[in-house]
Amino acid sequence: MDNKKRKPGSNWWYLLLLVLFVGTLWVPFFNSVEPTWAGIPFFYWYQMLMVFVGAGITAIVYFATE
Amino acid sequence: MQNVNWIALIVFALLFGFITWLGFAAAHWRRGDLNSLSEWGLGGRRFGTLITWFLVGGDLYTAYTFIAVPALAFGAGAVAFFAIPYTILIYPILLVVFPRLWSVCHKHAYITAADFVIGRFGNRWLALAVAVTGIVATMPYIALQLVGLEVVIGGLGLGGDGWLGEVSLIIAFIILAAFTYSSGLRAPAAIAIVKDLLIYITAFAACIVIPIQVGGFGKIFAAIPAQKLILAVPHGQNTGAYSSYATLALGSALALFLYPHSITGILSASSRNAVRRNAALLPAYSFMLGLLTLLGLMAFALRIDKLPEFADGFKVFKSNFAVPALLLHTFPSWFVGVAFAAIGIGALVPAAIMSIAAANLFTRNIYREFFHREASDKQESQMAKWMSLIVKFGALIFILLLPSQYAIQLQLLGGIWIIQTLPAVLLGAYTRWLNPWAQLVGWAAGIATGTWMAAAMNFNGTFPLQLAGWTFPGYSALYSLALNLIVAVVLTPLFNQVSKPPEDQTAPADYQA
Numbered sequence: 001m002d003n004k005k006r007k008p009g010s011n012w013w014y015l016l017l018l019v020l021f022v023g024t025l026w027v028p029f030f031n032s033v034e035p036t037w038a039g040i041p042f043f044y045w046y047q048m049l050m051v052f053v054g055a056g057i058t059a060i061v062y063f064a065t066e
Numbered sequence: 067m068q069n070v071n072w073i074a075l076i077v078f079a080l081l082f083g084f085i086t087w088l089g090f091a092a093a094h095w096r097r098g099d100l101n102s103l104s105e106w107g108l109g110g111r112r113f114g115t116l117i118t119w120f121l122v123g124g125d126l127y128t129a130y131t132f133i134a135v136p137a138l139a140f141g142a143g144a145v146a147f148f149a150i151p152y153t154i155l156i157y158p159i160l161l162v163v164f165p166r167l168w169s170v171c172h173k174h175a176y177i178t179a180a181d182f183v184i185g186r187f188g189n190r191w192l193a194l195a196v197a198v199t200g201i202v203a204t205m206p207y208i209a210l211q212l213v214g215l216e217v218v219i220g221g222l223g224l225g226g227d228g229w230l231g232e233v234s235l236i237i238a239f240i241i242l243a244a245f246t247y248s249s250g251l252r253a254p255a256a257i258a259i260v261k262d263l264l265i266y267i268t269a270f271a272a273c274i275v276i277p278i279q280v281g282g283f284g285k286i287f288a289a290i291p292a293q294k295l296i297l298a299v300p301h302g303q304n305t306g307a308y309s310s311y312a313t314l315a316l317g318s319a320l321a322l323f324l325y326p327h328s329i330t331g332i333l334s335a336s337s338r339n340a341v342r343r344n345a346a347l348l349p350a351y352s353f354m355l356g357l358l359t360l361l362g363l364m365a366f367a368l369r370i371d372k373l374p375e376f377a378d379g380f381k382v383f384k385s386n387f388a389v390p391a392l393l394l395h396t397f398p399s400w401f402v403g404v405a406f407a408a409i410g411i412g413a414l415v416p417a418a419i420m421s422i423a424a425a426n427l428f429t430r431n432i433y434r435e436f437f438h439r440e441a442s443d444k445q446e447s448q449m450a451k452w453m454s455l456i457v458k459f460g461a462l463i464f465i466l467l468l469p470s471q472y473a474i475q476l477q478l479l480g481g482i483w484i485i486q487t488l489p490a491v492l493l494g495a496y497t498r499w500l501n502p503w504a505q506l507v508g509w510a511a512g513i514a515t516g517t518w519m520a521a522a523m524n525f526n527g528t529f530p531l532q533l534a535g536w537t538f539p540g541y542s543a544l545y546s547l548a549l550n551l552i553v554a555v556v557l558t559p560l561f562n563q564v565s566k567p568p569e570d571q572t573a574p575a576d577y578q579a
Contacts, residue, residue, distance in 0.1 A: 017158040024151035025316060027308040031297045039284025043296045047150045048356045054154040055349035058161050062342050 013064040016057050024050050070223035071394075077403025078222060078410065081264075082238070085257045085411055089245025092252040103446040104177055106250030107426040108334045111172065115340040115347070117255055121419075122331040122344060123351045124258030126156075126322065129214030129413035130207070132265070132358055133386050139362025140371075140388035143294025145307065146359055148314045153352035155319035159492075161345035164323065165338045166495045166577040172338075173576045178423075179329050179491045180431035186494050188568025189502035190435060195509050196487045197431035200326040201457075203484040204424045206476035207325070208461040211413040211420075212239070213470050217383050218406040221390035225382060232466060238414065239462050246418045246458070247451050251334055254418040261415050262351075264408035268393075269357040272405075276364050276396055289367035304537040310528045313540035321485040321543060324492070326423035327416060338579070358389070365392040417458065425453035475525040482516035482527075482543040486550050495577065498570055504557035512550030516542050 024047070033041040096112045098105035113121060131149075139146035167182065176182045180197040184190055215238060216231065225231040245253045277283050287295065300306025322328055335341050365371075365388040371380045373395065379387040393405045429450040434441045441449070465473060486509045489500055500508075519529040519542035529542045 014162065017162065020158060021155060021316075024154050025312040027297065027311050031299070031308070033296055036284075036287075039282050039287060041287055041295060043144060044147065044356075044360070047147060047154075048353065050154055051150065051349050051352045051356060054157060054352075055346055058157050058349070059346035061158075061161060062346050 013061045016061055020050075020054050020057050023053070071221075071399055071402065073399035074403035074406060075222050075224070077400050078218075078407045081260075081404070081407035082241070082410065085260055085414070086241050086245065088256050088260065089241070089253040090248060092245070092256040093249035095252050095256060100248075100250055101447050102443045103426065103429060103450055104175065106447045107177055107422055107429075107450055108330065109251040109255055111334055112336050113255060113334050113340070114336050115343045117259075118331070118335045118340050119344050119347050120258040120262050121251075121255045121334065122328075123348055124254065124261050124412070124415040125327055125331040125419045126153075126348075126416075127265070127351045127355060127412075128207075128211055128416040129218075129409050130210040131355065132409050132412060133214045133217050133389060134210075135355065135359050136362030136365065136389045137385040137387075139359050140366045141385040143290065143363070143366070144296050145311060146362060147356075148311050148318075149359060150352060150356050151312075151315035152318040152322075153355055154349065155315060156322050157345045157349055159319060159323060160332075160348070161342055163492050163495055164332055164345075165341050167329075167491070168332060168335065168338050168341050169579040170495070170572050170576045171333050173579055174572065177333070178326065178427050178430050179324070179487065180427060183490045183494060184431075184435075185571040186498055187490070187502040187505075188570070189506070192490055192502045192506050192509075193431055193435070195506055196490055197427045199483050199487050199509075199513075200324075200427050201424045203480035204326055204420045205457065205461060205464075206473050206480050207327075208417050208420045208424075208458065209464045209473040210470075210477055211417040212461060212465040213386070213473060215410050215413040216465070217386050217390055218409045220379060220383060221387070221394060221402075221406060225379075235466070236462070238410070239458065242414045242418060243455050243458050246421060246454055250451075251330070251419065251422055254415045254422075255334075257411060257418075258415045261408060261411040264404060265412060266354055268405040268408050269354045269361075271401070272361055272364075272393065272396065273357045276361070276392070279396065280364075280368070286364050286367045289369075290363060294366070303535055304539070306539060310539040310541070313544045314527065317485065317541035317544035317547070318481065320488060320492075320547070321481050324484045324487050326427055327420040329491075330419060330423040330426060361392055362388050365389065368392070368395070370395060417461075421454040421457045421461075422450070424457050425450040428453045475520075478525055478527055479517060479520055482520055482546060483513055485543045485547050486512035486516070488547060489551060489554055498567070499558070500554050501558040501561040502567055503561045503565075504554045507557055508550040508552075508554030511553045512546040515549050516546030519546060 030043055030046040035042055037045045098110040100106045135146055135149045171182055174185055180193040183196050184193040219231050219234045224234050280286055297307040300308055332341055370391045376391040379391055393402055429446050433449050489505050523529055527541055528539045531538045531540055531545055
């Protein structure tokens, strides 16, 4: 891989993306109805929340590795 | 379905008329010589962050997505939500890998993924495999957009056993073919703006109005039986729904950006940073898709298929009719026209881009590479224009003559096939360690295994892999990709003994430019 122009230590930010993979693919963690929010089961609102978390992490990594 | 919904139809037709005009007018947008393939096929690579957001969003989130994912939620419940982790995970991939691909393609004026593969690995047969896989995987996807369009045309009351439905489909398609021919990628880029705005409005409106009408999300979810509400918990030595859900999401995410229409959308961006920024901005569409998936559940909760006025629709379109029925049930006719136009136009945008992408591949990597090396710019773009017409009409004939079940099965296979180009395209953006011939064998092994797995399960995407007494149901695409990689890795040192791979035309710095 070519890292000549990158800031030193910037590759750590990419590990944040790995957190995202685990958070969305570790199914046993979110396969439940409780706790509900506004009548919506956890299974659904957790994954919708992860959409924003994902966008946020991606934005952080974008700025940190510019 | 003899009752034509006139108000909805008029609104629908007006919006369609508008985007028809827009498709043709787009030829003059950010003017360029449409006789050059990179102008016709990549919009001259001029689309900044915002236009790229509309284009790629409109490209990836298709009419078929809006119909089929909620239909799956309607029929099978929670498992349909795999579309959410799927569309979450595509963005880290976009952020990390695709700026490299954008840069190297920009530097070397590569128009297609196969162009890149030839430059990187110097092997025209591997490039041919990538090109053919891309074209073949795209065709059923175009056909399925027509299915999405068919469903809303049916919802307007034009379906049934008359010819009106088919004529409407043909008219829509002629419009699509005409403005794609004349304006190339600029047409779907301009129209995507309209489509995406309409879809957002529809999704948000539905997800606000319906819960209010019913009396809250709690009531909606209470009406869904336990076995559909969340995934079935696996038991015994079987990872069950957990592994199938996760592998479906991961495999689909890996495959998505390998499709030619995704790559075309990305390569048309004006800068590497436009691509990177969109990795953080495009997730808005995933949220919108989540809302639409919930609509499928709402349709089920309301027992929409039991209502007599929708009986015909469900008979013809089965669960694909869930979202149209729900919209018809909830909203006044004029808004139904808007919503259906959103879905209908949502078929044309990706169909246009898909046909352009397939045409680009054919022109560059089959026609020019193998038959007419000295082709001029004009000859290239002319060939691409014709190819995009042929591809579209092929899809239309397919849908009109064959049951849509075939298109769905081919689409499943398409996903399994396209993921086999991952080593050459995604890994190739990082390293050329894998020997190209080894990759070709791996590709063949992956295609064969994946196809066999799908056929063995009667075209269900999940294959129950048995290892050490455990069963791991998982997405066939992911399993066959694993085999592909193993084969390629094992064969690489062997093949390297036999012949040294040709020069790499790309330099490391090209990927950062």
